Amino acid sequence: MTNKTPANLWKPGQSGNPAGRPPGQSVITRLRAQIEPDAPAILQVMVAAAKGGDIQAARLILERIIPPIKPTEQAIELPLMGDSLAEMGRAVLAGISVGEVAPAQGSQLIASIGALSRLIQIDELERRITLLETRRLT
Numbered sequence: 001m002t003n004k005t006p007a008n009l010w011k012p013g014q015s016g017n018p019a020g021r022p023p024g025q026s027v028i029t030r031l032r033a034q035i036e037p038d039a040p041a042i043l044q045v046m047v048a049a050a051k052g053g054d055i056q057a058a059r060l061i062l063e064r065i066i067p068p069i070k071p072t073e074q075a076i077e078l079p080l081m082g083d084s085l086a087e088m089g090r091a092v093l094a095g096i097s098v099g100e101v102a103p104a105q106g107s108q109l110i111a112s113i114g115a116l117s118r119l120i121q122i123d124e125l126e127r128r129i130t131l132l133e134t135r136r137l138t
Contacts, residue, residue, distance in 0.1 A: 073102060076095075076105065079091070
């Protein structure tokens with residue numbers, strides 16, 4: 001006898017453990033319900049502390065109401081001159097060194113060149129295998 005249950009044993013929306021914990025009875029849900037009546041008073045204390053110079057309180061409040069600003073990067077035009085991927089990588093590094101390319105962008109470009117290199121290797125291997133198989137059959 002196996003312990004495996006068929007995938008279609010329960011209908012959509014039907015619990016696999018009907019005797020399990022009822023919805024809304026998790027520890028987190030119960031704690032939130034207990035704290036909820038005091039939330040306005042807690043918030044008032046936190047705001048007062050922040051206004052009084054408590055940096056931690058201010059940070060906590062601001063992090064919850066104002067999402068952190070994500071850095072945005074401007075599109076750049078960087079001619080990747082050269083016949084080889086190594087030369088393209090050098091062009092990116094040169095752009096970083098003179099301030100034309102942000103270091104994070106440069107890192108992404110180098111990673112992209114590395115991924116391109118792996119794709120080229122795969123294409124080359126497929127071409128060689130096809131050539132060897134063709135020679136073997138003739």
